[in-house]
Amino acid sequence: MSDSSPDIMLLTRPECHLCAAARTTVARVCAEHGVAWREVSTTEEPALGERHSEEIPVLFIDGVQRDFWSIDADRLARLITAARTARQDPTP
Numbered sequence: 887m888s889d890s891s892p893d894i895m896l897l898t899r900p901e902c903h904l905c906a907a908a909r910t911t912v913a914r915v916c917a918e919h920g921v922a923w924r925e926v927s928t929t930e931e932p933a934l935g936e937r938h939s940e941e942i943p944v945l946f947i948d949g950v951q952r953d954f955w956s957i958d959a960d961r962l963a964r965l966i967t968a969a970r971t972a973r974q975d976p977t978p
Contacts, residue, residue, distance in 0.1 A: 892969035894923035896957075897934055897944040908943040908957040915962045 896912050898905035909925060916923045928935025928942065938944045941954035947965050 890970045890973045891921050892947050892966060892973070893949065894921060894966070895946045896923065896925045897928065897931070897938060897942060897946065898925055899928045899935065899942045902942060904955055905943040908945070911957045911959050912945065912962065915959050915966070919963065919966050921966055 894912065894916060896905075896908060898909065912923055926934070928939075935942070938951075938954070941951075943954065943957070944951055945953040945957055945962070947969055952965055953961065
């Protein structure tokens with residue numbers, strides 16, 4: 887795979903103080919690691935919002951839910967490194 891960057895998505899809800907804190911953490915850690923990320927609001931993806939309504943904000947890496955409510959910067963950094971390593975590993 888040519889791109890070793892994981893797909894990082896933060897699911898948020900409007901006017902959510904936990905989401906604001908998560909957004910700040912994700913933006914900082916991703917910038918430190920040179921990784922793009924995207925924020926998706928429950929207003930854009932109501933089915934995801936309904937599915938995860940009690941857990942928002944929710945962090946997904948490569949489509950897998952990794953954290954919710956509070957995003958730990960150190961854990962996110964480790965998850966980014968692990969995802970990159972897994973993408974670079976040539977074994978099936």
